[in-house]
Amino acid sequence: MGKVKEWAFDEAEKFIDDTIKKVKDGIITQGEAVETVKENSLVKTFFNDDDIELMLEHELNYSKSTKKRGYNKSTKKRWLSAVFLNAWKLLKKVFQI
Numbered sequence: 001m002g003k004v005k006e007w008a009f010d011e012a013e014k015f016i017d018d019t020i021k022k023v024k025d026g027i028i029t030q031g032e033a034v035e036t037v038k039e040n041s042l043v044k045t046f047f048n049d050d051d052i053e054l055m056l057e058h059e060l061n062y063s064k065s066t067k068k069r070g071y072n073k074s075t076k077k078r079w080l081s082a083v084f085l086n087a088w089k090l091l092k093k094v095f096q097i
Contacts, residue, residue, distance in 0.1 A: 012043045013080065016052075020059045030060055051083050 016037055023033045037043050037052050047055070 008042060009046055009084065012040070012046050015040055015043055016055060020056065023060055030056065033060075046084055046087065048087070051087070055080075055083075 019028075019033045019037050022028045023030055028036070034053055034056055037056065038049055043052065
């Protein structure tokens with residue numbers, strides 16, 4: 001991944017993390033968070049609506065229980081990388097890149 005693409009991916013991740021924090025702090029609801037993230041064009045570059053809903057649901061509903069099982073930021077990065085890789089493979093297949 002090029003440096004600009006890597007930076008953009010990191011910014012998309014940061015936006016998602018910031019939105020999750022707002023939900024956990026009680027600033028916005030989970031539904032508002034999903035809509036906010038779905039509307040962000042940078043996030044939409046890397047993730048489709050289903051990916052976004054899955055990520056937010058996982059982070060907001062399972063993050064407390066996963067701490068006991070050793071879930072951490074590197075696990076999240078590996079999961080997000082796998083999602084991104086699958087999206088990339090699909091794009092290559094669709095557009096015959």
